Amino acid sequence: xxxxxxxxxxxxxxxxxxxxxxxxxxxxxxxxxxxxxxxxxxxxxxxxxxxxxxxxxxxxxxxxxxxxxxxxxxxxxxxxxxxxxxxxxxxxxxxxxxxxxxxxxxxxxxxxxxxxxxxxxxxxxxxxxxxxxxxxxxxxxxxxxxxxxxxxxxxxxxxxxxxxxxxxxxxxxxxxxxxxxxxxxxxxxxxxxxxxxxxxxxxxxxxxxxxxxxxxxxxxxxxxxxxxxxxxxxxxxxxxxxxxxxxxxxxx
Numbered sequence: 216x217x218x219x220x221x222x223x224x225x226x227x228x229x230x231x232x233x234x235x236x237x238x239x240x241x242x243x244x245x246x247x248x249x250x251x252x253x254x255x256x257x258x259x260x261x262x263x264x265x266x267x268x269x270x271x272x273x274x275x276x277x278x279x280x281x282x283x284x285x286x287x288x289x290x291x292x293x294x295x296x297x298x299x300x301x302x303x304x305x306x307x308x309x310x311x312x313x314x315x316x317x318x319x320x321x322x323x324x325x326x327x328x329x330x331x332x333x334x335x336x337x338x339x340x341x342x343x344x345x346x347x348x349x350x351x352x353x354x355x356x357x358x359x360x361x362x363x364x365x366x367x368x369x370x371x372x373x374x375x376x377x378x379x380x381x382x383x384x385x386x387x388x389x390x391x392x393x394x395x396x397x398x399x400x401x402x403x404x405x406x407x408x409x410x411x412x413x414x415x416x417x418x419x420x421x422x423x424x425x426x427x428x429x430x431x432x433x434x435x436x437x438x439x440x441x442x443x444x445x446x447x448x449x450x451x452x453x454x455x456x457x458x459x460x461x462x463x464x465x466x467x
Contacts, residue, residue: 223253231264245302260315260364263292359448361389365396400438
């Protein structure tokens with residue numbers, strides 16, 4: 216009999232100073248992990264918001280004043296990652312993350328200004344030393360499921376249109392493609408062979424609640440919650456979701 220695995224997918228969390236109810240959300244994730252006991256925990260990127268890295272000026276310049284708050288960004292991410300990691304250890308789950316564009320933002324900043332390497336380290340400052348890390352723009356296949364932050368074109372650009380995602384999914388050597396980035400939730404099944412094989416592309420939403428002024432009107436289009444996949448290699452996964460509202464009510 217083929218072995219099955221439970222994958223808990225944590226979508227874009229954007230941990231940071233502007234994330235409302237962050238402590239309650241992290242606590243709920245941890246209690247959910249302890250109760251459901253997944254085999255794998257996969258964060259699909261944008262674990263932090265890293266707003267202080269938005270500007271492009273040289274550190275210390277007047278136009279780069281937000282750099283003075285980078286410590287706050289890392290502190291929020293580190294605390295959340297530590298607690299999720301402790302819950303994972305309790306149930307023996309493996310930890311993976313596919314870095315998102317917000318983590319890439321930090322990496323670009325450090326690359327542009329090498330002196331930042333003396334004070335910043337994306338992996339250790341975020342507490343990700345025990346996580347298996349997949350760079351932004353790349354994918355990792357786990358038990359036959361391809362995970363990445365967002366489908367990418369050959370030019371290295373995110374593909375979020377239905378046609379682009381379909382083309383990417385059909386070409387993927389995996390039983391399913393799982394991603395985030397758009398903050399929406401969807402799971403279309405694409406026909407690989409006429410009348411035969413179907414392959415899903417699972418867009419897992421997000422898991423954060425930002426301030427209204429920061430989120431603007433886009434927030435009304437977001438789906439917030441966790442996705443769990445029951446995976447048997449060689450077949451599309453069974454899909455379960457729990458909304459953030461229910462997560463906080465039952466586990467917060």
